[in-house]
Amino acid sequence: MSSVTFKNLNGQGITLAAVVHFPAGFDASKAYPAVVVSHPGGGVKEQTAGLYAGKLAEHGLIAIAFDRSYQGESTGEPRQLENPYISTEDVSAVVDYLTTLPYVDNDRIGAMGICAGAGYSANAAINDRRIKALGMVSAVNIGQMFRNGWDGSVKDADALPYLEAGSQARTADAGNNPMATMPLAPLKEEDAPNAELRGAWEYYHTSRCEHPNAPGYTLARCLTQIITYDAYNKAEAFLTQPVLAVAGSRAGSKWMSDDLIARAASKDKQLHIVEGADHMDLYDVPKYVDEAVSKLAPFFQSKLK
Numbered sequence: 246m247s248s249v250t251f252k253n254l255n256g257q258g259i260t261l262a263a264v265v266h267f268p269a270g271f272d273a274s275k276a277y278p279a280v281v282v283s284h285p286g287g288g289v290k291e292q293t294a295g296l297y298a299g300k301l302a303e304h305g306l307i308a309i310a311f312d313r314s315y316q317g318e319s320t321g322e323p324r325q326l327e328n329p330y331i332s333t334e335d336v337s338a339v340v341d342y343l344t345t346l347p348y349v350d351n352d353r354i355g356a357m358g359i360c361a362g363a364g365y366s367a368n369a370a371i372n373d374r375r376i377k378a379l380g381m382v383s384a385v386n387i388g389q390m391f392r393n394g395w396d397g398s399v400k401d402a403d404a405l406p407y408l409e410a411g412s413q414a415r416t417a418d419a420g421n422n423p424m425a426t427m428p429l430a431p432l433k434e435e436d437a438p439n440a441e442l443r444g445a446w447e448y449y450h451t452s453r454c455e456h457p458n459a460p461g462y463t464l465a466r467c468l469t470q471i472i473t474y475d476a477y478n479k480a481e482a483f484l485t486q487p488v489l490a491v492a493g494s495r496a497g498s499k500w501m502s503d504d505l506i507a508r509a510a511s512k513d514k515q516l517h518i519v520e521g522a523d524h525m526d527l528y529d530v531p532k533y534v535d536e537a538v539s540k541l542a543p544f545f546q547s548k549l550k
Contacts, residue, residue: 283362410470
């Protein structure tokens with residue numbers, strides 16, 4: 246395992262921070278398949294992304310978990326910005342870095358993510374042909390989630406007040422006021438609307454998996470990018486790579502995995518359901534994570550051969 250930093254070439258002047266996980270018996274003179282692992286919204290590389298990266302490395306893959314621009318140990322101001330277009334480009338920026346490593350086979354690079362990181366990975370795979378396979382865990386299309394609600398029951402047009410709020414936040418920010426923030430997961434237990442999202446509070450704000458670089462909020466100005474963003478835009482035409490989505494049978498977010506599988510142009514796409522798991526269970530509950538990895542590892546091994 247090695248901590249690295251590298252320049253993001255996407256024009257924002259940002260340095261990304263990442264941790265590279267190596268397989269046992271790593272030999273720098275050989276060329277390995279590699280997987281970019283993207284963290285959930287509000288998360289950092291030391292949490293579930295790092296957990297999955299470490300487990301993929303146990304199966305012979307190089308796996309790199311990174312902090313997105315403006316977050317974690319990566320640079321960029323303002324802090325905690327969650328612009329989904331930049332977050333998508335970050336995935337390709339990590340691919341850029343991997344192509345400079347002599348021990349990575351440039352023709353065997355995959356991407357996966359958890360929650361919003363899965364959506365960003367999907368969007369990157371649609372745009373970037375260097376990504377040869379896509380894995381998703383508890384996938385969230387962050388635009389869909391903010392527009393349509395956790396369970397997909399809200400109409401697009403009813404999200405207009407969020408665009409108004411984001412627009413007003415940008416005006417306030419421009420006036421040198423303290424930047425307005427909004428939670429990406431419940432900040433307090435009493436704020437959780439249901440048991441599943443109580444798990445998000447527990448994950449980010451208790452000893453279960455809290456991290457000082459993961460405060461769990463973003464900037465309200467991001468709403469003007471998030472609401473109109475579709476992580477699966479043009480998947481019907483351009484997402485031709487093999488796809489594996491893993492979702493819990495009890496996950497309120499499962500409909501966003503279903504949507505990607507339905508829309509993807511790929512002829513090699515599958516959805517694996519983890520019985521009994523909800524959205525957050527797939528972040529760190531050992532038996533559910535192990536089941537997810539038991540599908541993801543051979544998927545990447547076979548598609549990146």
